[in-house]
Amino acid sequence: MRILAAIGHLVLGMLAAIGRVSLFGIATLRHALTPPFYPREFGLALLNIGWLSLPVVGLTAIFTGGALALQIYAGGARFNAEAVVPQIVAIGMVRELGPVLVGLMIAARVTSSIAAEIATMKVTEQIDALVTLSTHPMKYLTAPRVVAATLVVPLLVGVGDIIGIFGGYAVATGTLGFNAAAYIQNTVDFLQLRDITSSLAKGAVFGCIAALMGCYFGMNSGRGAQGVGRATKGSVEAAAVLILAANFVLTGVFFSL
Amino acid sequence: MITLDNVHKAFGTNHVLRGVNLHVAKGTSMVIIGGSGTGKSVAIKSVLGLVSPDAGTITVDGTDVTQTDRDAFLARFGMLFQGAALFDSLPVWQNVAFRLLRGSLAKPRDEARDIAIEKLRRVGLTPDVADRLPAELSGGMQKRVGLARAIAADPEIIFFDEPTTGLDPIMAGVINDLIREIVHEMGATTMTITHDMSSVRTIADHVAMLHAGKIRWTGPVSEMDSAGDPYLDQFIHGRATGPIEAVR
Numbered sequence: 001m002r003i004l005a006a007i008g009h010l011v012l013g014m015l016a017a018i019g020r021v022s023l024f025g026i027a028t029l030r031h032a033l034t035p036p037f038y039p040r041e042f043g044l045a046l047l048n049i050g051w052l053s054l055p056v057v058g059l060t061a062i063f064t065g066g067a068l069a070l071q072i073y074a075g076g077a078r079f080n081a082e083a084v085v086p087q088i089v090a091i092g093m094v095r096e097l098g099p100v101l102v103g104l105m106i107a108a109r110v111t112s113s114i115a116a117e118i119a120t121m122k123v124t125e126q127i128d129a130l131v132t133l134s135t136h137p138m139k140y141l142t143a144p145r146v147v148a149a150t151l152v153v154p155l156l157v158g159v160g161d162i163i164g165i166f167g168g169y170a171v172a173t174g175t176l177g178f179n180a181a182a183y184i185q186n187t188v189d190f191l192q193l194r195d196i197t198s199s200l201a202k203g204a205v206f207g208c209i210a211a212l213m214g215c216y217f218g219m220n221s222g223r224g225a226q227g228v229g230r231a232t233k234g235s236v237e238a239a240a241v242l243i244l245a246a247n248f249v250l251t252g253v254f255f256s257l
Numbered sequence: 258m259i260t261l262d263n264v265h266k267a268f269g270t271n272h273v274l275r276g277v278n279l280h281v282a283k284g285t286s287m288v289i290i291g292g293s294g295t296g297k298s299v300a301i302k303s304v305l306g307l308v309s310p311d312a313g314t315i316t317v318d319g320t321d322v323t324q325t326d327r328d329a330f331l332a333r334f335g336m337l338f339q340g341a342a343l344f345d346s347l348p349v350w351q352n353v354a355f356r357l358l359r360g361s362l363a364k365p366r367d368e369a370r371d372i373a374i375e376k377l378r379r380v381g382l383t384p385d386v387a388d389r390l391p392a393e394l395s396g397g398m399q400k401r402v403g404l405a406r407a408i409a410a411d412p413e414i415i416f417f418d419e420p421t422t423g424l425d426p427i428m429a430g431v432i433n434d435l436i437r438e439i440v441h442e443m444g445a446t447t448m449t450i451t452h453d454m455s456s457v458r459t460i461a462d463h464v465a466m467l468h469a470g471k472i473r474w475t476g477p478v479s480e481m482d483s484a485g486d487p488y489l490d491q492f493i494h495g496r497a498t499g500p501i502e503a504v505r
Contacts, residue, residue, distance in 0.1 A: 125338045
């Protein structure tokens with residue numbers, strides 16, 4: 001009975017958490033669609049989430065693309081299928097690795113930063129100060145970040161896809177003896193519009209999840225340095241797990257139907 | 258002007274306010290004193306709507322604070338927070354002019370900056386501070402910037418939450434004098450919460466002592482020393498022994 005009670009308690013806790021996050025998401029959407037709007041905050045969020053994430057996204061993508069080319073070549077060689085490197089690198093990067101790795105990098109870099117910043121603001125009464133200055137924290141802090149991440153992460157995913165494919169191209173043509181023109185032609189021929197749209201759609205969903213989790217955990221942080229630490233850790237864990245779960249669902253939606 | 262009527266507030270099993278009754282007349286300075294954890298901040302935050310009371314009513318000019326237009330209501334207030342609560346990402350002048358750069362009190366950017374610099378000057382800070390970030394300022398300077406922000410839109414009502422906490426005695430005296438001068442100039446109604454008895458004597462017209470979730474004593478500051486209330490007497494003289502338990 002105790003085990004059942006513990007399981008029931010856990011399930012109820014999870015459902016309550018899902019409910020709270022859902023309500024937070026709905027409130028964010030409502031605040032994002034109704035004035036006042038804060039263009040400066042939105043612009044800063046675009047800069048922080050998009051432009052400043054480019055180095056880490058680029059480096060992650062190029063090394064992953066290069067490693068993918070080496071793995072496919074080595075694996076393909078077992079049954080004389082080395083020639084599929086361009087196609088598999090392209091499909092692997094665009095459909096899966098590009099969006100997922102960019103999403104996880106954003107969770108590590110942006111979610112943690114948003115959660116720590118907002119949690120610190122809460123602990124130091126800056127959130128209360130916003131309210132007393134007639135500024136709704138959801139409108140000023142949450143809505144600009146979530147909207148910016150939803151819009152800019154697909155672009156990051158697009159850049160990551162291209163750089164990842166380039167990483168594979170560089171390895172394949174530089175060390176594996178592939179013809180450069182043929183590699184590019186094979187890549188372009190093999191990719192379908194659905195691959196690209198799924199990649200960008202995943203980027204939008206992952207960006208939304210990453211920013212929403214950062215804001216949610218920040219706004220609901222506990223007191224003191226420990227509260228900030230827990231909010232930051234919890235936000236990254238939640239964002240990473242939700243991104244991987246959403247990836248599974250979206251892959252099913254795009255490619256199993 | 259501000260009336261708290263039988264206000265109750267609990268956080269879980271911790272009943273912080275147990276029926277607070279308090280009236281602050283227009284244009285007067287009310288200072289709430291009391292030990293740590295007695296609910297002084299909760300009382301002040303209840304007026305602003307930062308905390309929702311479980312029971313009781315709070316009125317400002319006879320209007321229930323829960324029934325008013327929120328923006329118009331908050332536009333009448335200024336608040337100095339305990340740690341100043343300046344926005345780290347904004348330069349000092351944008352912190353001071355925050356309310357003047359957006360919302361119903363928005364002004365052109367240049368005008369807002371000029372007002373911010375004037376308010377900074379009023380609290381004894383030079384214009385070169387305006388473009389610095391809060392993290393580059395000392396604690397005393399941050400408190401002054403917080404004070405400048407509280408008065409930036411010339412509010413009718415100003416709240417001060419522990420205005421001298423963490424400051425050396427000289428800087429505490431400077432802040433107390435500034436608050437007194439500014440409040441006199443503006444004719445604002447103020448509520449201050451503090452443990453600092455020198456603040457009480459400098460700032461207060463009236464004093465209220467909060468103890469065990471209720472107003473234990475209230476009256477003019479001139480009557481505080483002769484009130485004869487053992488709780489108040491112990492608190493204002495900082496005695497370890499008396500009816501208030503030292504270990505709470």
